Amino acid sequence: MPRRVVIRADGAARGNPGPASAGAVIIDADADRDAARRPDAPPLATVSDYLGRTTNNVAEYTAVVRALEVAARLGAREVELILDSNLVVEQLAGRWRVKDAKLAPLHAEALARLRALDAWSARQEPRARNHAADALANAAIDRAHAGGPASVVRMPGDAGEGGAAIRGGEGAAAQPGRAARAEGPGPGAGLWGAAPALEEGFDPADPGPDPGELTVTILGSGTSGGVPRIACDCPTCTSADPRDRRTRSSALLAFGERRVLIDAGPDLRAQAIREGLDHLDAVLLTHEHADAIGGLDDLRRFNELRGGYLDVRAYAESLAVVVGRFGYAFTPGQSRFAGIPMLRPVELGGPFLIGGRRFVPVPVVHGDRVIAGYRTGGFAYCSDVQRIDPDGRILLRGLDTLVVSALRDIPHPTHQTVDEALALIADLRPRRAFLTHLDHDLTHTSIERRLPAGVSVAWDGLRITGAG
Ligand SMILES: [Zn+2]
Ligand SMILES: [Zn+2]
Incomplete structure (x- = not known):
């Protein structure tokens, strides 16, 4: 991996504001710095991101931030930025003030990333010489309008983190369950693109290159109405058993310094305070029902704490609903002082990395919908399960720990019963399993009494260590 890179980045907007995009090439400059500075130098990695409707300057800055993210993933320690935006160059150098509130958080994020490097510089060159980045930016707008993926990031030998893997670009490992759905633009395809094709030899149990030790905290174990139910x-x-107080279902995954939230329900604030949660790196959503997303607004505190955007991942169909409902939180270029969340929608395709840990989305049937469960290494979390079809089950073999929903004993049109959950567990045979997303029909102890060895009832605050 290169120590030194040249980055050419460019934003495009057709109208100001208008449909906008970011493009960048990252070029290895270790061997020959002059060759790397040529406009046609072959890139090591590229970024082509559609940003929705925003201004040209937001697009210019976003291109810089995205390219710096990719450079960091490549391990670069010295960065030479070549931009055609004089404004960005002058503001990064501190010679011009940032007056546009939309640009402030992007400027701050770019500077934070630059200052983490050993050395950096930024200079302006005319657009004609920045053709490679400009072409990638414009390709993103054309692609999005044609129904392709919003983001395509090409990395050397990539099957990991990045738009290509996340949003279904080339080179992405995928999953059998979604592959069948990739034919034709299903509901929610279009802007966010379809699922990628199946890659042979893909191992769902692979925990990633640097997974760290996983600890899972059950933030909430209750169904949509919570327990106790109102009145x-x-x-x-x-x-009187505290384990019978069940807030809306959610889990926190901790590995190394990373904190990943699964679902952001209406009890998120209270759960975060109860667990002393002081930062978040990413949010994974199972689906868009109110009990899974009602706390999204509270994520703004985690934007403040991290000083930047938070990625929110979900399947395309769910993401479209979430972005529609919380549009104000998904607008690029928001000021961090505006008191609103700064969230970046990332469509689930195949496996993706957070830090060095690999996550695999698992298709789960929830009524008439396919929603997302998540596997990472030997651990999986599947909430709002009505059933899991063979395409999901093959991703859940060989688990150490499974957290899975079980609503009650009375059949429900979109949730499995306790007995159905036990049958699923018997088929998947994890070393141990925990039941979550419970209604008020059954007390903790009354369920626990009838469970087979290796199966337990989850409760709010439960910590699961050594989960894989
Ligand atoms: Zn639901
Ligand atoms: Zn009750």
Whole structure:
């Protein structure tokens, strides 16, 4: 991996604001610095991102930030930025003030990334010489309008983190369950693109190059209405057992310094305070029902704490609904002082990396919908399960720990019962399993009494260590 790179980055907007995009080439400059500075130098990695409707300057800055992200992933320590935006060059150098509130967070993120390097420089060259980045930017707008993927990031030998893997560009490992759905633009395809094709030899148990040790905290173990339910005096809702107080289902995954949230329900704020959660690196959504996303607005605190955007990953169909409902939180270039979340929508395709840990989306049937479960190494979290078809089950073999939803004993049109969950567990045979997303029909102890060895009832605050 290169120590020194040249980055050519460019933003495009057709109208100001208008449909906009970011493009960048990252060129290895270790061997020959002058050759790397040539406009036609072959790139090591490229970025081509559609950004939706925004201004040209937001697009210019986003291109810089995205290219610096990729350079960091490549391990670069010295960066030479070549841009055709004089404004960005002058503002990064500190010679011009940043007056546009939309640019402030992008400027801050770019500077933070640059200052983390051993050395950097930024200079302006005319657009004609920045043709490679300009072409990648314009290709993104054309691609998005033609229904292709929003983001295509090409890395050397890539099957890991990045738009290509996440949003279904080339070179991405995929999953059998989604491959069948990739034919034709299904609901929610279009802007975010379809799922990638199946890669042979893909191992769902691969925990990634640097997975760290995983600890899972059950933030919430309750169904959509929570337990106790409002105005209910049933035995569970009036139980003195603290494990019968079930906030809306959610889990926190910790590995190394990374913190990944699965679902952001309406109890998120209280859960985060209860667990002393002081930062987040990414958010994974199972789906767009209110009990999984009702707390998205509270993520703004984690934007403040990290000083930048948070990626929110979900399947395309869910993401489209979430972005529609929380549009204000998914607008590129928001000021971090505006008191609103700064979220970047990332469509699930195949496996992706967060830090050095690999995550695999697992197709789960929830009523008439396919939603996302998540596997990482030997651990999997599947909530709102009505059933899991063979395409999902093959991704859940050989698990150490499975957290899976079980609503109650009475059949429900979109959720499996406790007995159905036990049958699923018996088929998947993880070393141990925990039931979550529970309603108020059953107390903790009444369920636990009937469970086979290796299966337990989850409860709010439960910590699962050594989960894979
Ligand atoms: Zn009740
Ligand atoms: Zn649901």
